[in-house]
Amino acid sequence: MIPAGIMSFAEYDVSNVISLQPIGYIANHMVSKGVEKRMRDLNSKLNLLYLDFDDEAGEVNVLNHLHFMVS
Template structure:
């Protein structure tokens, strides 16, 4: 993509490791899994520490001359995800995948490729399942699911990417700066 003049934006890996804070709270509140009092207190302490650090990082990033996207808290990503999926979807990346896609769409990124590696059926199902809801919520969104399995032909992947790039570039010509 970068060789074709396209800027690639990759969501921070931090969200993958912090989504569990939301999962534990959701599961406890909805009687999916009960947690002991001490476990909850330790979890709350860790969670507040992580959120505090995220806020510090965002504050520092705001001082850079070039624009850097702020790091999202697990709660903000969960809030985005709730627009299209229940937080009970926790297998694979579960609700995190739509949360990150919506965060990107709302920050002005209108061309998103979701790579589904190594036969991760949970991510595949979620990505396919949210596509129509995302299209309704974000009509300017150009969204492509790519399954990166060994059985997929390189030609098929390349063709799908070429169509995506063509669509992205033609849509960019129709956008007027505000």
């Protein structure tokens, strides 16, 4: 489901995508990472960040990951 949603953004020229997922929800992560190469082949401008976190994830950790996305 997530890869289809990510690819639908290309129709609107959105190439920077952050996927926020609760930690431990491995099914979405495995599927998304498994088809990431194919998604990049279809949209070479695609910039993906999979951010897994839980309630105890520090704000600094989340902001650090987001910083790498935009730089």
